Amino acid sequence: MKVYFCGSIRGGRDDVHLYRKIVDKLQSYGTVLTEHVSSSELSNRGEDATVAGEKAIHDRDVDWLRQCDVVVAEVTQPSLGVGYELGRAVDMKKKIFCLFRPSSGRSLSAMIRGADDGNLFVVRDYSEDELENILEEFFNNLK
Numbered sequence: 309m310k311v312y313f314c315g316s317i318r319g320g321r322d323d324v325h326l327y328r329k330i331v332d333k334l335q336s337y338g339t340v341l342t343e344h345v346s347s348s349e350l351s352n353r354g355e356d357a358t359v360a361g362e363k364a365i366h367d368r369d370v371d372w373l374r375q376c377d378v379v380v381a382e383v384t385q386p387s388l389g390v391g392y393e394l395g396r397a398v399d400m401k402k403k404i405f406c407l408f409r410p411s412s413g414r415s416l417s418a419m420i421r422g423a424d425d426g427n428l429f430v431v432r433d434y435s436e437d438e439l440e441n442i443l444e445e446f447f448n449n450l451k
């Protein structure tokens with residue numbers, strides 16, 4: 309199974325420790341195409357645009373989105389890139405699982421919360437201690 313993980317990069321890296329935990333768990337189910345998103349070495353400047361170029365990053369990620377079987381997104385830290393990826397993934401009719409932490413005090417965009425259709429696009433509120441169980445439940449139900 310190929311998993312596309314979305315998490316904020318230029319939107320801010322405050323939750324990178326959670327991205328790492330999520331990606332660790334996702335790797336027990338398959339290949340995470342976007343493992344770099346969870347790297348503590350990656351700052352809010354993003355990947356080295358001088359090597360890859362912004363277009364190369366965009367085109368590679370859209371291609372990975374096309375290839376993936378499922379999209380998992382941590383959406384607590386608002387990120388234009390994550391919002392864009394989710395919109396593209398909806399258009400591609402991908403199975404999408406969004407994770408949001410209400411304890412952050414933030415309010416999730418209606419364009420994400422309101423996209424939940426109980427089937428292909430699901431938004432789940434969670435706290436850090438529930439993370440493993442929630443991901444297990446989601447992947448068990450995929451089978």
Ligand SMILES: O=c1[nH]c(=O)n([C@H]2C[C@H](O)[C@@H](COP(=O)(O)O)O2)cc1CO
Nearest residue numbers: 314315316317318319354355387389390
């Ligand atoms: O360097 C990058 N590499 C990359 O793969 N992305 C993708 C993956 C993330 O899920 C998402 C983050 O978007 P943003 O940088 O706007 O927060 O975009 C985004 C950037 C920088 O915008």
